[in-house]
Amino acid sequence: MKLKKVVFPVAGHGSRFLPATKATPKEMLPIVDKPLIQYAVEEALDAGFTELIFITGKTKRAITDHFDVTLEIGVSNITEKKKKLFEEMNNIIPKNCSCIYIRQGEPLGLGHAILQAKPVLADEPFAVVLADDLIDAKPGALKQMVDFYNDDKSSLIAVQQVAKAESVHYGMIDCPEFNKGIGKISNIIEKPQPEDAPSEFGVVGRYIFSNQILDYLAKTKVGTGNEIQLTDAIKSMLGSNIVSAYVFQGTRYDCGDKLGFVKANLEYALKNKHFGDELESYLRNRLA
Numbered sequence: 001m002k003l004k005k006v007v008f009p010v011a012g013h014g015s016r017f018l019p020a021t022k023a024t025p026k027e028m029l030p031i032v033d034k035p036l037i038q039y040a041v042e043e044a045l046d047a048g049f050t051e052l053i054f055i056t057g058k059t060k061r062a063i064t065d066h067f068d069v070t071l072e073i074g075v076s077n078i079t080e081k082k083k084k085l086f087e088e089m090n091n092i093i094p095k096n097c098s099c100i101y102i103r104q105g106e107p108l109g110l111g112h113a114i115l116q117a118k119p120v121l122a123d124e125p126f127a128v129v130l131a132d133d134l135i136d137a138k139p140g141a142l143k144q145m146v147d148f149y150n151d152d153k154s155s156l157i158a159v160q161q162v163a164k165a166e167s168v169h170y171g172m173i174d175c176p177e178f179n180k181g182i183g184k185i186s187n188i189i190e191k192p193q194p195e196d197a198p199s200e201f202g203v204v205g206r207y208i209f210s211n212q213i214l215d216y217l218a219k220t221k222v223g224t225g226n227e228i229q230l231t232d233a234i235k236s237m238l239g240s241n242i243v244s245a246y247v248f249q250g251t252r253y254d255c256g257d258k259l260g261f262v263k264a265n266l267e268y269a270l271k272n273k274h275f276g277d278e279l280e281s282y283l284r285n286r287l288a
């Protein structure tokens with residue numbers, strides 16, 4: 001079955017980013033001039049997804065507004081330049097694609113958020129994208145995974161090597177053998193202490209799932225952090241389903257974290273064609 005549906009869980013509190021996220025969704029924080037959620041959506045559109053499912057919640061209305069067609073082009077005194085920009089902004093979502101917004105009424109964790117999409121996922125495979133993992137890659141990380149999935153059809157999870165001390169921030173996998181960056185996952189643990197981590201590979205927020213994950217999620221009990229964890233559902237799936245780890249090509253920034261967010265802004269600003277060079281010479285002077 002062709003992959004069409006992608007879930008963006010965007011109901012999380014963003015508590016690591018307070019006070020900025022007290023009334024503003026963390027997914028709306030900009031990297032230079034574009035909110036994180038738009039990078040995530042564009043990555044999914046580039047990978048061929050056409051049904052975008054947002055699991056949203058309290059204080060997240062700005063995300064819904066962002067993808068609407070709201071800028072008024074018909075205003076008489078608008079310049080041609082501005083008209084072009086407005087048209088572009090009104091067309092972030094192509095006409096053949098749709099956005100579906102579902103509320104997660106209670107903040108019960110990532111696993112619970114994904115389960116809210118069940119009525120629209122029907123029996124189809126689907127992807128999940130966590131917008132605070134920004135991945136700079138060409139082709140995009142999700143496109144790389146879709147290309148692999150189309151040949152293989154097993155569930156696929158993006159991973160990268162992380163420092164041992166960092167395991168407490170990730171789902172950590174065990175994968176006895178990697179072949180050209182792909183391997184079969186034999187175990188997965190949510191945010192273990194470094195001494196309990198099964199390997200140095202941590203999960204990054206890109207997943208492609210067979211529809212069965214929903215059955216496992218429905219049976220998953222509250223886990224780490226008192227939340228229904230996606231990692232626990234993946235773990236219970238491992239006995240009867242192949243779940244592969246995929247080492248993507250690209251640079252990932254943890255934009256749910258203040259330092260990761262600042263690094264991403266700096267890197268993207270340095271690449272900006274209008275002021276990247278100026279910023280670079282400013283930084284060189286500043287650090288001289």
Ligand code: G1P
Nearest residue numbers: 110133169170171203204205231
């Ligand atoms: C979530 C997942 C975790 C994964 C991480 C990637 O954690 O639960 O397994 O490694 O995303 O960013 P969160 O960052 O939402 O706490």
